Amino acid sequence: MHEYEIRILSFLKGKKEVSFDDLQETGLGRDPLLWTIENLSGSGAVSVKKEQYVKAELSNEGEKYLGGFPEETLLNEIAGGKEILVSKAEKIGLMWAKKNGWVQISGEKLIITDEGRKIASGKQKYKLTEVLSALRSMKGGKLLDFIQKNKESVDMLIKRNLVETAIKSSIVSVSATEKGVRLLSESKPDKGVGQITKEIIARHTWEASGFRKYDISAPAETQYPARTHLLREFVNLVRLKWLEMGFVEVSGPIVESAFWNFDALFSPQDHPTREMQDTFFLSNPKQMTIEDVEVMDRVKKMHKNGWKEKWSEALASNAILRTHTTSVSARYMHKLSKAIDANYPLKLFSVGSVFRNENVDYKHLAELHMYDGIIVGDGLTFANLIDTLRRFYAKLGLDNIKFRPSYFPFTEPSLEAYYYDEEHHDSIELTGGGIIRKEITKAMGIDKTVLAWGGGIDRLLLNSKIFGMDSILTLYKNNIDWLRTRKSIRV
Amino acid sequence: MAIVAFDIKDFKKTGLEQPRIEDALLKMGVEIEEKDDNEVKLNITPNRPDLLDFNGICRAVLNFTGMRTPQENFYRIKKSSEPVLTIQVSQEMRKIRPYIAGIVVRNVDLSGNVLKYLINFTEKFADTYGRKRKKLAIGVHDLSKIKGNLTYTAVEEDSFVPLNETKKMKLSEIMESHDKGIAYSSTISKKNGQRFPILKDSEKILAFIPITNSEATKVTEKSTSLFIDITGTSINTINEAAALIACSFIDMGAEIGQVAIDYDGNADLTPTLDYDEMKLQLGSAKKTLGVDISEASVVGLANKMGYVAAQYGKSVLFYIPPYRVDVLNNQDIIEDMAIAYGYDKIVPLPVVGSADGLAQELMEYQNSVAEYMLGLGYTEAINTLLTNEKDEFDNMEFHDYDRKSYISIAEAKTSMLTMIRKYIMPGLLGSLRNSAGETMPQRMFEIGSVFSLKNGAALEAISIGFVSEHSKANFSEIKGSVEALLGFLGMKGYSIVGHDDPSFIEGRSAEIRKGDSVIGVFGELHPKVLENFGLEEPVIAAEIKLVGKVEY
Structure with a gap:
């Protein structure tokens, strides 16, 4: 008889029905227990009471x-x-x-x-x-x-x-049969030392009796070390790449005013994305104060000249959940206008949560993560932007990314970087970017060229070259089995 | 972004093979959203309403591939006759929907898909660029069914048969029950008593503006002459739109006639097709793009993008075609030069000047707390910040919450999203629910932003929450973990005090106090809470504030 079988039968002997939980007192883990009970039940040494239950997933x-x-x-x-x-x-x-x-x-x-x-x-x-x-x-x-x-x-x-739905069964209790008790009494445990103890080591007991051989094919308990979440692992990787390229990390508020999210970026006040369906407007707080009156005046002028429409301070003061981390870039352009001393070209990046008020599906969630970057300086060109993005994505393993024209209200010229997935014949958008419009840098109060870009984090995880996740929903479900056993990004 | 669909066979008239068209579209930044054997769907960016039009797409592709030259296709109105129609604008329209433009089109062939494309184009144009018809609306009529001159005015009530209907409807009835009335009612101001804008000829109503046209002037594939009305709130916008639409008909080989708009005795003629002039220095293009555009190539590049251009040494005069409503200044022309040059041909140039990278302390602090929690055996979960009151408060048996204490959302498409989280713990209990049936013990932690309202302003803080579920989970275990973490954080001078909290079992929970403030709570969760979250085994939980206020 196997050592585990002897251990369990000895534990059951003289007891009536023993619950599965109590059997763990034998010192055997879940997997070895199941394996042993299965063997004992097969030879008629124990009787097992099972319970059926339904599981809906x-x-x-x-x-x-x-x-x-x-x-x-x-x-x-x-x-x-x-x-x-x-x-x-x-x-x-x-x-x-x-x-x-x-x-x-x-x-x-x-x-x-x-x-x-x-x-x-x-x-x-x-x-x-x-x-x-x-x-x-x-x-x-x-x-x-x-x-x-x-x-x-x-x-x-x-x-x-x-x-x-699935019908599953679980073990309620186990008891030894008469046959089991008999088998136990007939069994002669193998000779030799079993578990080594401090005493055995000190007294050299093993020299006389030798070691008992174990059945190395018996299952071991599955181990579940604690893990970090995939998103932390990936965000840290993205941060590392920008840091390696000499970027300074910054951040900004998630609960933001429409001013920094839209107006400062030349997004017209009647733009469809500002309406309810795409932006989360807040009911509490409803409004936020724009502290710097001067920058507000300049933004107002920019809108009146550019869009030839009225501009309302009340609309700019609406409190929202930011729709992109480009709001952080806008805030930093403004901060730089107040800086007494800065070393240009200055490279900044930020990573954070952004929100879109839209219907969710396997590719879209209402809440996602983005990174944004800007380079501020003199004599910066579109060719510099293309170079920067190429280097960054190459570091993530996406070689040979491509660029095509695109449109954003805050950049001119604008581009979109994409990666063509040969395997799935799908072109995946990576980032949008461009040179911040002169109207905006002027309104923010800086006389520099600003290269800017922003891209989604979550959707990169769907890319097979990076992680190959099947659905973005898995990321926030936090099923502990997935958290424990998921593959790593770097290994 | 707007999606427009075209039949692939219609592109045959360009004389170009399909792959060449697709290549040109990609290089111009027109994304092919979907494609099958018969149809192609294009994603048009909001700055280029001219590309919502099939003729506009063909024109752009032909220019880009060099199959057409802008100078030989100069858009102009043949000055053959007097304005064909007059629109009298009543004074009161100033306060309602002030501006109107008109176009007369003759000798047009609407057979095949032409009419369908025209309707789709004008509707998309008004929907996107026109901000759901608020800023711009377009109506297309059969000119042969119009009698005499037109009046643009407003009335309190009237009735007519709306397009595709069989019965007369009152204007107020259309507003309330016609699907277009419901969809676009917000475009009509209700200030100072409601008056409905209408366009009529000498006999009848042509349109209830900007809601629906009349059945009486319905356009069919057999119509050969058209009248188009364009109304809106800005005279620039509607005149630009009229020019854009007129160019489309000129491309189709139709004749354009002007309409006189009589505002209070001052008559304007629409459409007018003007080429604005802009001067560009080649040096400034190089400064922006990092690319040398040679004197020899610049006119060719300009033509590819539809500009008529003339080069004098280092400076170039651009004549902007009337359908380009998006060109505000030089920056826009420089972008077009880059597109014509080819984004894929731009040689990447490294940014010159070295700098030290610097990570944010707050992020690294969270990383090191996370690492410590792994050591305690807790696996990391990340939940979304968006949640709702039921999950956040009620399920925690916290029913008497203050609605002014948290940040709430005005209106969400998904009804489950009504607020952003104030606590970490409820999300983690949801994660345990999503882990039902997996191996115990289950220990999870989360670090992240939590939000509250303080004196009416948003307050962002960073908290850590952790939960442990298994058959032997008890107060002592969580107290041990809390004390270990507080030790790691270097927290001194705190006290652990029993407290009342409906989420926990009475006498088995505590708060962590430092000075006057409570920086955390922990204990054994009440079975009612476990039931609310669908959890079967005992759960112990803690939540501790790491950063009281995040400053930006």
């Missing part, structure tokens, strides 16, 4: 749908007055909205039905949304009851690959 798609099913999104758009043609409607949403009897097709147009109106107005809740969020939070016996009561909806969710 949401797919990435399912997690995304918690924020709204595509059919709900479509319905709300139509109810909100948007005209949606059948050919242009999102296909999954349309299919289910039709199946649910929420919309009817009339020619090319979609018309909302009475049933659809009930849901859109909130008078009636969508059953699938309710069931999906309940599945996420329920456990154990409650979950089993719930699944039985809502079988139709649960089956639908499974069919749509939003949820997976």
Whole structure:
């Protein structure tokens, strides 16, 4: 008999039923315990009581749908007055909205039905949304009851690959059988020293008895060392690369005024991205004070001359969650105008969270991470910008990045750096950049050329050359098994 | 960004092969969003509304590939006759929607996809550049169905049959129940009593502006002459838009006629096709780009981008075509020179001048605390800052929270996002829930920003939270970890005092006090909290403020 088997049978002997937790007192870890119990139960030495339970796990798609099913999104758009043609409607949403009897097709147009109106107005809740969020939070016996009561909806969710359910079993208790007790008494433990002790070492006991041989094929306990999060590891790598290139790290506020996020960067006040759908405006605090009145006046002039539109201080004072870390670059251009002494060219970078008020999917989240950089100095050129970005991405392992023209209200000329993924035939946007418009540097109060760029951090992790993550949602789910066993960026 | 779709077969008329067109688009910065055998979808940046138009795309590609020269295709209006139409603008429009421009188009062929493209182009133009028709709206009518001269005015009420409808509707009814009325009602000011802008001829209403046209002047593929109205809040914008649209019809071989706009006796003619003049020194292009653009090549490069140009030694005169509404000053021309030269041909130049890199202390401080937590056996989690009151407060059994104590969001597309976090701990308990069924013990920590409101202003602080879930988790374990961490942080002169907190079991939680302030809490979480988060085993938790206020 194996040493582990003897250990467990000796522990069980004379006891009735022993719980799995208590069996850990034998000193065996979870994996060796399971292995040994399986062996003992196979030879009839122990009887095992098991419990079955249901486990429901949401797919990435399912997690995304918690924020709204595509059919709900479509319905709300139509109810909100948007005209949606059948050919242009999102296909999954349309299919289910039709199946649910929420919309009817009339020619090319979609018309909302009475049933659809009930849901859109909130008078009636969508059953699938309710069931999906309940599945996420329920456990154990409650979950089993719930699944039985809502079988139709649960089956639908499974069919749509939003949820997976599985029947699992776990060991409740183990007891020794008569056969087990007999086997134990008949077993003759191998001779020799087992666990080495301080005493054995001191007294040289092993010289007389020798060592017992272990079954080295028996499983060892799986080890889970604590790890840092992937995002910290990657952000630190990005920071290291900028630092190696002689950049100084800076940061700025996440809760920001529209002024530093938009106005200082020449984004017109009636620009669509400033509206609700793309920016998180705050209800508390609603407004923020712009301390420097002079810079505000200069920005006002820049807008009036450039966009030939009225400029409102109230709109600039709106409190928002910053939509890009370029707000930090704007703040530092302004700070430099007050600097008495600085060594140019000055290179600055920042990394931080940014926010977009948009629907989430596997590529987009409402919250992401960005880095921004600027180089401030005299005689800086577009060719310098291209060189800087090339070097940075080469350090991350993306050789031979390409550049194409792009547009941002705050740079001219502007570019976009991208990487062509040969394997997936997909071109991946890396960063947008350019030379900050003269209007802006003037308004910020510096008489220098500023090269500027900004790029997303999270989406780089989806790139197979860097990490190859399958969904950005995994990053913030913090499933401990993933956190413990994920591959490293550098190894 | 706006997406426009075109049939691939329509590009045949350019006489260019598909790969050559795609290459030109890429080099000009027009991204191909999607493509299949029949259709291509292009992503147009907001500065170039001329490219929302199929004719505009063809024109740009032909210029860029050298198949067309801007000087031989100079845009002008043939001065053959008097204005074809007059629009009388009533005085009260000044306060409502002041400006209008008109274009008359003759001998146009709208068969095939032409009409579809025209409608898509004008709608996208008004939607993006026109800020959802607020700043700019465009209406296209069949000229043959218009009788006499036009009046642009406002009325309290009237009725007509809107485009694609069969019954007459009142203007107020259109505002309330017609889908276009609902979508664009915000463009009409409700100040000083609501009056609805309309455009009418001698007999009937042509359009409820900027909401919908009338069925009476509907354009079909068979229409051969058109009238186009362009209305808005800025005279510059609508005149530029009129010129841009007129260029598109000229490219199609149609004839453009002018319309007289009578503002209070002063008549303006629209459209006018003017080429603004700008002078560029070659030296300043080099200074910006780091690229030598030779005297010999500059006119050719300008032509590639659609400019008519003349070079005198080191300076070049650019004539900006009327459809380019985005060229504000020299910087824009220099960018176009770079595009014509080719971004891929620009030789990278290293920035001259050495500098020392410097990491931010706050980041390195967080790194070293994180490293210490690994030593204590805690794995790092990172949660999003966006959350909601249920997760943040209610699930922690903290129901009586002050709505003025945290930062809340005005309106989110996803209803689950209503605030940014005040604490780290609730997010970590969510992480434990997402780890149900994984091997115990589960220990996780998170370091990051937390936000609160102090005297109405946002306050950002940095906190650490850590949680431990397993069958034997108890107060003593968390107290040990807290004391170890406080020791590592070099914290002295603090006291650990029992406190009341609905998140924890009474008598099994404590706060960490330093002077007058509480810098942290820890203890055994109450089973009600565990149930709220769907956790099955005992959980101990701590949260400690590392930096009381982050200053920028």
